[in-house]
Amino acid sequence: MGTHVIKMPDIGEGIAEVELSVWHVKVGDMVVEDQVLADVMTDKAMVDIPSPVHGKVIALGGQPGEVMAVGSVLISIEVEGAGNVKASAQPAPVKEAPVAAPTVETAVESKPVAAAAPKAAVCQGPMVAREADERPLASPAVRKHALDLGIQLRLVRGTGPAGRILHDDLEAYLAQGQSNASAPVAAAYAQRHDEEQIPVIGMRRKIAQRMQDATQRAAHFSYVEEIDVTAVEELRAHLNEKHGATRGKLTLLPFLVRAMVVALRDFPQMNARYDDEAQVITRPGAVHVGVATQSAVGLMVPVVRHAEARSLWDNAAEIARLATAARNGKASRDELSGSTITLTSLGALGGIVSTPVLNLPEVAIVGVNKIVERPMVIKGQIVIRKMMNLSSSFDHRVVDGMDAALFIQAIRGLLEQPATLFVD
Missing domain, CATH: 2.40.50.100 (RNA polymerase II/Efflux pump adaptor protein, barrel-sandwich hybrid domain)
Incomplete structure (x- = not known):
């Protein structure tokens, strides 16, 4: 050997x-x-x-x-x-490291949603003797599943490689513990005094460093504009009905990317990267749109390259491909770098207003809030329209407030009259 x-x-x-x-x-x-x-x-x-x-x-x-x-x-x-x-x-062995680093999901596990006793009592299957500080091996999805079920992972026997806990193990644990379903309801209000320390490492550390760096170095300012997206949503629904089966379904994001590309023709200073050490602003002709994507390890920004040369469906397919790669941890370094402007959206959780942080060295980030139906007055009549806010941030060292407002107003005009998205 x-x-x-x-x-x-x-x-x-x-x-x-x-x-x-x-x-x-x-x-x-x-x-x-x-x-x-x-x-x-x-x-x-x-x-x-x-x-x-x-x-x-x-x-x-x-x-x-x-x-x-x-x-x-x-x-x-x-x-x-x-x-x-x-x-x-041969190197001397070192102390064995934990099998898996804590993730965002492990932080959620420690929140006092309910005392450990009641749900563990409801689902007590064959338990595993683990130390209190020993972290079971499980994927983020399994950890979230266990949290939803009220199961303490340290009590579950894993049947996967190296003892990894699988979804089937959670179901087996539940199935074998139904006989204890009569646990007293009062236990749900038991006090908890436990706590968990979670090292900030890996992707979470990088995100923290980049966010801190961005807020300390750039002079952030945000601008919020309300947009009537009724017409563009009608166009999107029509295109999906007519071409969705053959070309794929369109979300609002490719329309936003197209609007940004067209608006940047008149506002190229938004599509820029600022090297504050060399005091140089670089304005590329290409539009490489970073699309902020939430993954199990934190926020990632894969890049849709040359968005200016892509059709709606091409942009939609590339956004979907990159988002899947980022969420699965398969995005390459090249796919996560080189953006010139970023688009960020919280989807249905988008709220009313947000203040996105710049993705340095970029100077602009366009933030999308959720679409809501509201009564609006149009030509003296009250009508129901689909409304959405754009909450965008800019680097005031490079971008003047008036230019930022005009840029977002240009995007607004394009989305409210979506035919203009395709007029050169």
């Missing part, structure tokens, strides 16, 4: 160090070739580190949240044959 040492790879782009975000294995696990061992975080994206060999994990080279230099020892695997290091050169 020998030892195969895997070092932190050179991910490119001049990156000298990366953050170890998540371990997918632990000491003692058997791994196979191409199995993902860990996720590491660069300034731009999460990167999977696969195993090049079959073998048994004998040492982990760091803890989640630790910043590691390229070329440092990441993991040691016992393999058949000589391996790639001499026995005397």
Whole structure:
């Protein structure tokens, strides 16, 4: 038997160090070739580190949240044959790291929605003896499912690889615990005194750093405008009815992207990147629209490149493709960089007004709020219209307030008269 040492790879782009975000294995696990061992975080994206060999994990080279230099020892695997290091050169094992880093969902788990006793009593299946601070291995989706069901994951036996808890394990736990359904209702009001500390690491750390950097460096100001989207919504419904089966369904987002592209012809200063250290503003001719997308690990901004050269359906397909890649953690570094202006939307949760934070070094971000039906006065008559606010932010170091208002007004005019979206 020998030892195969895997070092932190050179991910490119001049990156000298990366953050170890998540371990997918632990000491003692058997791994196979191409199995993902860990996720590491660069300034731009999460990167999977696969195993090049079959073998048994004998040492982990760091803890989640630790910043590691390229070329440092990441993991040691016992393999058949000589391996790639001499026995005397094998690194000393380090303390085993947690199997998975805490995510946004784990923060939600600790909220006192109800005491642990009642729902655990309702669903007590065969329990697993875990330490109170031991984090079970489970995906974000399973954690959310467990939270909805009121199940404490540390009590559930996992049947997946390395003891990972699956959705089926939650159902089995429920099915075997129905006999305890008569738990007293009073337990739902029991006091809780537990707390959980959640390290800010991985994508969450990068998001925090970028948001803090953006608010400290840029002179933010926001502008909110109300838009009547009745006509564009009617056009969207008509196009979906006529072409949806063959070309795909359209959301409002590709119309917004088109409106931004057309409006930027008259306001190119919004489609810009500001290097505040070099004191240089770059205005590309291309429009690369970043589309803010919520994923399990936090907010990501995949980029629709050359939106100015795409049709409605092309933009719609690309937005859908990139959103799926981002949510599944499959978006590449290139797909997450290079935007010149960003579009952000909370969809049905969009509220009335928001104050989006700039995606530096960009100087403009267009924020979409939800569509609501409201009575409006048109030509002296009260009619019901579909209304939506755009809440957008700009970098006042580069963009004047009047120009920002005129830019959003141009988008408003295009959406309220949607035929003008396609008039060159």
